[in-house]
Amino acid sequence: MSDIADASLAYEGVKRIEWADRSMPVLRQIRERFAAERPLDGLKVAACMHITTETAGLIRTLQAGGASVALAASNPLSTQDDTAAALVQEYGAEVFARAGTDREGYYAHIHKALETGPDFVLDDGCDLVNTLHTDRTDLLGTVKAGCEQTTTGVIRLHQMAFEGALRFPMVAVNDTDTKHMFDNRYGTGQSTLDGIVRATNTLLAGKTIVIAGFGYCGRGLAERARGLGARVVVTEIDPVKALDAALQGFAVQPMAQAAADGDVFITVTGNRDVVNGEHLAVMKDGAILANSGHFDVEIDVRALAEMAVEVHRGVRPQADEYVLADGRRLVLLAEGRLVNLAAAEGHPAAVMDMSFADQALTCAWLATAHATLSPAVHDVPKEIDTEVARLKLASMSIDIDHLSKEQEDYLRSWRIGS
Structure with a gap:
């Protein structure tokens, strides 16, 4: 039933x-x-x-x-x-x-x-x-x-x-x-930013957007955020992915450094506490926190709640404002859950x-x-x-080339020289 x-x-x-x-x-x-x-x-x-x-x-x-x-x-x-x-x-x-x-x-x-x-x-x-x-x-x-x-x-x-x-x-x-190509890169890239904009109505152009993780999801986000005029900072634990991000022209920093500079933070790692209490302690007034990884563990929501002296629920749909002791306000979207599905339509x-x-x-x-x-x-x-x-x-009415018999034979043979 x-x-x-x-x-x-x-x-x-x-x-x-x-x-x-x-x-x-x-x-x-x-x-x-x-x-x-x-x-x-x-x-x-x-x-x-x-x-x-x-x-x-x-x-x-x-x-x-x-x-x-x-x-x-x-x-x-x-x-x-x-x-x-x-x-x-x-x-x-x-x-x-x-x-x-x-x-x-x-x-x-x-x-x-x-x-x-x-x-x-x-x-x-x-x-x-x-x-x-x-x-x-x-x-x-x-x-x-x-x-x-x-x-x-x-x-x-x-x-x-x-x-x-x-x-x-x-x-x-x-x-x-x-x-990987369609769902993670193009889908997550577009729908995550859609959710952030719907929840906050913020202008992304000119903002510093910190993206935690440069897998397929992170790449899609970085590309689209740059296309909207944002300055993009990538945080990574994988040297190869970090190098890839740097060679694509994105700034690469540890989260401890990026935390003080970012206006918008987006986690897409699949791991927990990617944004933790130490990072929250140095963020700007008005910083926006969004998660597009699967579970609500990437941003340490418990630490945020413990640091807050006031919590204003629903300042906008799917946006909660946490007021810290020094007066800074951090805005958590979708309770730290998937922002693209909670604040938008996925x-x-x-x-x-x-x-x-x-x-x-x-x-x-x-x-x-x-x-x-x-x-x-x-x-x-x-x-x-x-x-x-x-x-x-x-x-999509798109046709592509096909191998000729000679080309297939060439690829299958190791005896044909240059």
């Missing part, structure tokens, strides 16, 4: 889902293929994902392939109650999600999704898989395999595998080239078209391949990544 906020919102949800679907041509093509081929016939899927209109496109695609789907939210602040209602009332999915639910409700919903006895699991941050391996080991027996679509989740899965704790194969959908549908196409095709592949895979973290087969890119190019 689903647990949603308001079933009467279904009509509004359907309209928004259909709007998003217009920008998801790759997933539409896969849905049509799945409807004809039924690669997931009779299988149960439990998913812990953001309950958004774009996610609805993936759920409908899995259903077209023959799967039954139970869905819990991977972030209470990103849940769209109208989308949840539409998925239940119009599309026949089980959904356990309410916008703004507390931690207890969040995990209760994950448990409900797992209690459907899934064959496959889809995760966004590894909370569902973690719950399976800790609190609900009684349900592990039916799970054949799963997919993870975030950097944070993949990091956790690799640690589980390293410790010998992972009980079934998981595929790192996050690590495909199409996902990635554009055209971006999630690629990520969810990877996810759908990987699920179809796992339906037969799971028996050959060990309990470890596996890559998405290269041919799936290539197929998604090919379908996307075709939807």
